Amino acid sequence: MTSTRSTEISLRVNGETHSLTVDNRTTLLDALRERLDLTGTKKGCDQGQCGACTVLLDRQRVNSCLQLAVAAEGREVTTIEGLADGEELHPVQQAFVDLDGYQCGYCTPGQICSAVAVIEELAREWPSAATDDVRRPPAVTEEEIRERMSxxxxxxxxxxxxxxxxxxxxxxxxxxx
Ligand code: FES
Ligand code: FES
Known part of the structure; x- marks a missing residue:
């Protein structure tokens, strides 16, 4: 049922399609956490400043607190819950485990989703503000990673x-x- 204030949408998340009716003002973050019980994505600031809510939208990273759920219809959403392949961790998840890339873990789902997209950005040779020569593919350096993960x-x-x-x-x- 759709009213002027709510819309029935179909959200594709981690390969599954979910039908739900949301208030038009519902953020993608709240839809994921409160309607689909995908609480791996965290709410930190709820205003686009901390990155804790980062998810992938058509394989690019977004702050899900700044994205309306209705605007995600027809797109492929990937959250931290969708990265592993069964029992096998995604290579970025494994690297965080191997190198102790966390303490309390609250920011970690957002860090990992962001990192997955960063690695794809590097593979596509997208430059960043830390890229010395934008005519060449960016090198994988800690400076480049720091800038992209900022x-x-x-x-x-x-x-x-x-x-x-x-x-x-x-x-x-x-x-x-
Ligand atoms: S919750 Fe902080 S950027 Fe979204
Ligand atoms: S906020 Fe990053 S590990 Fe605690």
């Missing part, structure tokens, strides 16, 4: 190991590409 804050200050984990995962991806 929208994901960590209150625990686990940045050193987060950057190491993302750099290692990005280098492994290059080797396996």
């Amino acid at each position: 929208g994901n804050l960590c209150r625990c200050g686990a940045y050193v190991n987060i950057v190491r984990a993302v750099t290692q995962a990005a280098k492994n991806e290059q080797v396996n590409a």
Whole structure:
């Protein structure tokens, strides 16, 4: 049932389609957490400043607190719950485990989703503000990773190991590409 204030939508999340009626003002973050029980995506600031709510929308990273659920209809949403392949962790998740890329873990789902997209951005040779020569493919350096991950804050200050984990995962991806 759809009213002027609510809309029936079909959301495709982690390969599954969900039909739900949402208030038109519902953010994608709230739809994921409160309607679909996908609580891996975290709410930090709820205003686009911390990156805790990062998910992938058609494989690109977005702050889901700034995205309306109705605007995600027809697009492929991937959350932290959708990254592993059964029991096998996604390579970025494994790198965070191997290199202790977290402390309390609250920012971690957003960090990992962001990192997955960063690695794809590097593979597509998209430059960043840290890229020295934009005519050449960006190198996988800690400086490049720090710049690209700068929208994901960590209150625990686990940045050193987060950057190491993302750099290692990005280098492994290059080797396996
Ligand atoms: S909760 Fe979305 S950016 Fe902080
Ligand atoms: S690990 Fe605690 S906020 Fe990042």
